[in-house]
């Protein structure tokens with residue numbers, strides 16, 4: 001039997017389709033009309049300040065919260081009405097760590113593997129998340145970062161088609177974060193769709209095919225990290241070391257300026273830099289404007 005994993009728009013299959021999503025907690029509108037498509041196989045990062053509505057949106061997509069109104073399709077099904085078969089196709093890594101205290105990482109994974117119809121080999125998953133050395137340690141004795149890896153392992157043990165990661169690398173050291181990014185890229189390369197929320201702009205830049213910026217319950221932009229907010233098209237800043245010290249100039253035509261400077265200096269321009277706004281620059285500008 002052919003498994004249909006989402007709605008088909010043109011030639012692109014969508015793992016997630018959201019139209020006019022609203023969620024209110026009493027009088028407080030947490031999500032105020034979000035439209036979103038996440039394509040099958042892509043890594044999509046949802047960015048936004050505290051309280052923007054990311055967790056609410058993601059938990060509605062995961063089937064953990066009920067929406068007030070709007071249409072949501074995840075892997076071809078409305079999560080609010082989905083059953084165990086659908087749940088087995090979706091992996092979830094929540095913000096808070098589960099506590100299994102006296103069980104070892106290996107035992108926890110072996111236990112959770114029994115819940116899925118086609119679970120991965122727990123030993124392979126332990127190795128993939130970099131917990132092989134600590135697999136026989138009681139989980140209460142794992143460090144914060146190691147617990148987070150176990151959370152990720154639990155999210156992928158069922159071989160999900162779609163993986164939700166809520167702030168996956170909070171508390172990771174830089175090396176662990178880079179390793180984790182490698183793991184996420186590997187999962188995406190083998191066809192897993194990934195929706196992650198993060199407060200780390202460099203994480204979104206390193207991983208995401210597309211990013212969405214949510215603020216005040218509204219999605220104000222969706223684009224590739226290098227194009228978000230007109231990044232790459234706007235002015236660049238050219239810096240160099242002039243006779244009177246460091247100099248900078250913002251220009252829409254940096255190549256022309258560099259050529260002129262090269263002529264002035266008769267060759268190499270001392271201390272030359274050409275920079276565009278970082279993802280963080282455009283993100284901060286956007287959420288500032290959205291407030």
Ligand SMILES: Nc1ncnc2c1ncn2[C@@H]1O[C@H](COP(=O)(O)OP(=O)(O)OP(=O)(O)O)[C@@H](O)[C@H]1O
Pocket residue numbers: 025028029030048049050051052053054055056057
């Ligand atoms: N169960 C709830 N009851 C009432 N209000 C809630 C509830 N959950 C969230 N909210 C409110 O809804 C808004 C959106 O919260 P949400 O947790 O979705 O934001 P977030 O973008 O995930 O924030 P963070 O980055 O801090 O995790 C906030 O104003 C929050 O206070």
